[in-house]
Amino acid sequence: MTINLYIHEDGANVMYFIEFKESGILLGVSSDKIAPVESIHPDAVLTIFEASILSRLENLRNASNVIDVPSFDLLYAIAELKSRLFE
Numbered sequence: 001m002t003i004n005l006y007i008h009e010d011g012a013n014v015m016y017f018i019e020f021k022e023s024g025i026l027l028g029v030s031s032d033k034i035a036p037v038e039s040i041h042p043d044a045v046l047t048i049f050e051a052s053i054l055s056r057l058e059n060l061r062n063a064s065n066v067i068d069v070p071s072f073d074l075l076y077a078i079a080e081l082k083s084r085l086f087e
Contacts, residue, residue: 003080005053008044016053017044018077025073029053034060034074054081 002021007014016029017040028037034057057078 001076001080003077005047005050005081006040006044007047007050008041014052015041015044016050016056017041018053020073020077023073027073027077029056029060031056032060049081054078057081 001023004019004021006017006019008017009015014031017037018027018029019040020026026037026040028035057074
């Protein structure tokens with residue numbers, strides 16, 4: 001499975017987009033939620049690794065029992081991003 005990570009910064013607001021290429025799932029991750037989105041913001045840029053995305057994903061996953069995202073996809077994204085940290 002291929003994951004692309006995008007970031008869009010608007011002042012102090014940072015939004016990440018996680019694209020699962022094969023499944024066509026696109027997630028938006030802000031400081032307070034994870035949710036499927038229709039498209040990546042047109043000004044977002046592809047990034048190799050952003051450390052703050054991991055803490056956001058893990059905090060949001062642990063804080064809520066109900067996230068509108070398939071569990072496997074979320075766990076895979078966290079594992080994939082962690083593995084990039086150690087490359």
